[in-house]
Amino acid sequence: MDKFVITGGNPLIGEVSISGAKNAAVAIIPAALLSDGVCRIENIPNISDVSMIIRILHELGAGIKMINKSTIEIDARHITTTEVPYEMARRMRASYYMIGALLGRFKQARVSMPGGCDFGVRPIDQHLKGFAALGAEVSLDQGMVDAHADELVGNQIYLDVLSVGATINIMLAATKAKGLTILENAAREPHIVDLANFLNSMGADIRGAGTDVIKIRGVDHLNGTTYSIIPDQIEAGTYMAAAAATKGDVLIKNVIPKHLESITAKLLEMGVQVEEYDDSIRVSRSGDLMRCNIKTMPHPGFPTDMQPQFAVLLAMAKGTSIVTEGVWDNRFRYVEELRRMGASVQVDGKVAVFEGVEELRAAPIKATDLRAGAALMIAALAANGVTELEEIYHIDRGYEDIEEKLRALGADIRRVTMPGAAVAKAQ
Ligand SMILES: CC(=O)N[C@H]1[C@@H](OP(=O)(O)OP(=O)(O)OC[C@H]2O[C@@H](n3ccc(=O)[nH]c3=O)[C@H](O)[C@@H]2O)O[C@H](CO)[C@@H](O)[C@@H]1O
Numbered sequence: 232m233d234k235f236v237i238t239g240g241n242p243l244i245g246e247v248s249i250s251g252a253k254n255a256a257v258a259i260i261p262a263a264l265l266s267d268g269v270c271r272i273e274n275i276p277n278i279s280d281v282s283m284i285i286r287i288l289h290e291l292g293a294g295i296k297m298i299n300k301s302t303i304e305i306d307a308r309h310i311t312t313t314e315v316p317y318e319m320a321r322r323m324r325a326s327y328y329m330i331g332a333l334l335g336r337f338k339q340a341r342v343s344m345p346g347g348c349d350f351g352v353r354p355i356d357q358h359l360k361g362f363a364a365l366g367a368e369v370s371l372d373q374g375m376v377d378a379h380a381d382e383l384v385g386n387q388i389y390l391d392v393l394s395v396g397a398t399i400n401i402m403l404a405a406t407k408a409k410g411l412t413i414l415e416n417a418a419r420e421p422h423i424v425d426l427a428n429f430l431n432s433m434g435a436d437i438r439g440a441g442t443d444v445i446k447i448r449g450v451d452h453l454n455g456t457t458y459s460i461i462p463d464q465i466e467a468g469t470y471m472a473a474a475a476a477t478k479g480d481v482l483i484k485n486v487i488p489k490h491l492e493s494i495t496a497k498l499l500e501m502g503v504q505v506e507e508y509d510d511s512i513r514v515s516r517s518g519d520l521m522r523c524n525i526k527t528m529p530h531p532g533f534p535t536d537m538q539p540q541f542a543v544l545l546a547m548a549k550g551t552s553i554v555t556e557g558v559w560d561n562r563f564r565y566v567e568e569l570r571r572m573g574a575s576v577q578v579d580g581k582v583a584v585f586e587g588v589e590e591l592r593a594a595p596i597k598a599t600d601l602r603a604g605a606a607l608m609i610a611a612l613a614a615n616g617v618t619e620l621e622e623i624y625h626i627d628r629g630y631e632d633i634e635e636k637l638r639a640l641g642a643d644i645r646r647v648t649m650p651g652a653a654v655a656k657a658q
């Protein structure tokens with residue numbers, strides 16, 4: 232498997248351009264299954280989760296044309312199967328969107344339970360409740376979700392748990408259902424708005440995305456479309472954290488500053504300079520990092536997917552900081568790795584207390600999940616010495632060209648492919 236070898240200590244300086252959003256792309260690409268035409272999707276990030284979701288569509292019989300590195304055309308008019316096997320679905324979380332998309336288009340889907348980052352239990356009961364409310368019969372059989380209906384009919388659905396995935400999956404299934412679906416207590420993340428905009432550009436009738444009530448009036452047909460995915464909020468936030476961690480000065484281009492407000496607010500609280508422009512943001516630091524507390528929450532709160540990267544900043548900040556994980560049961564598995572680098576952290580359930588240390592030291596470490604991997608990479612960039620970071624396939628799920636982008640900012644980072652990697656990955 233590949234690893235990164237990182238020599239820390241260089242401040243990141245220069246410009247970096249943000250790619251399309253992973254969590255929007257992995258919803259929008261399956262949504263193309265609902266179309267009766269050809270969908271041209273631009274600003275697709277070149278990451279392994281996107282490659283996998285495209286592969287799944289291809290296996291289902293969709294025509295796929297890569298126009299260039301970030302533009303794809305999907306023609307889903309001649310799908311041959313509605314089953315997504317374990318081998319593919321287990322490699323990523325967003326494979327569960329195939330259930331909503333296939334159910335919405337063909338009134339049937341058989342999809343293996345998804346994979347994704349390991350944060351403890353990741354139930355999908357709210358997704359299944361939504362499909363059932365639309366009239367589908369849903370069952371779980373040997374790890375496969377089986378959903379089918381004679382017809383889907385709009386309904387009023389209240390989510391008991393605020394869930395990004397359930398909100399998206401129900402939107403997908405309801406877009407071509409008969410009548411009106413009212414989804415209450417819906418999640419409000421930017422990628423939910425992006426998916427609604429994509430579906431509406433094909434002729435769907437979805438209103439209220441970005442608020443906690445989404446109204447979906449079913450339509451019979453969806454046209455082809457051309458659509459460009461929003462920039463990745465979390466990739467942008469990760470470079471913001473990296474600039475702050477290394478006492479750097481980075482202009483982060485192709486961002487929507489509004490999506491970064493909760494991240495910007497915490498950086499300012501820590502004494503980091505942040506300047507906002509129309510579609511870019513500059514982050515620089517000259518003084519010490521100051522302590523602060525962070526609690527992760529659904530959008531527009533501080534995103535859980537930025538928690539590990541900011542924890543690295545707090546590990547080096549002056550004073551004691553408290554991080555409360557408000558979304559996932561177990562998102563502190565990376566702390567063990569950070570301790571190996573000299574961080575002083577105590578974890579009690581969903582709360583971690585950081586006593587800031589003067590500096591982090593290089594150590595052999597491994598990525599425990601996607602954002603944990605990004606966070607440990609930031610720690611290595613800021614640390615003294617040479618860090619070897621293993622299991623970086625997690626990072627490749629969500630960050631396009633990460634070592635090239637970092638090297639262009641002055642980082643000393645190289646990818647080393649270890650012998651037997653291809654074999655290990657295939658198993
Ligand atoms: C592919 C993708 O977009 N992944 C994101 C998505 O994950 P994902 O969509 O899986 O996360 P959810 O928003 O669904 O989960 C939020 C909380 O709801 C709970 N829950 C969820 C569904 C359900 O049916 N029942 C239930 O109890 C979960 O256990 C969790 O505690 O949103 C998370 C929260 O912003 C992010 O960390 C992930 O990066």
Ligand SMILES: C=C(OP(=O)(O)O)C(=O)O
Pocket residue numbers: 253254323324325346347348536601602629
């Ligand atoms: C948790 C994440 O992804 P996934 O839900 O795909 O595992 C993430 O993007 O940080």
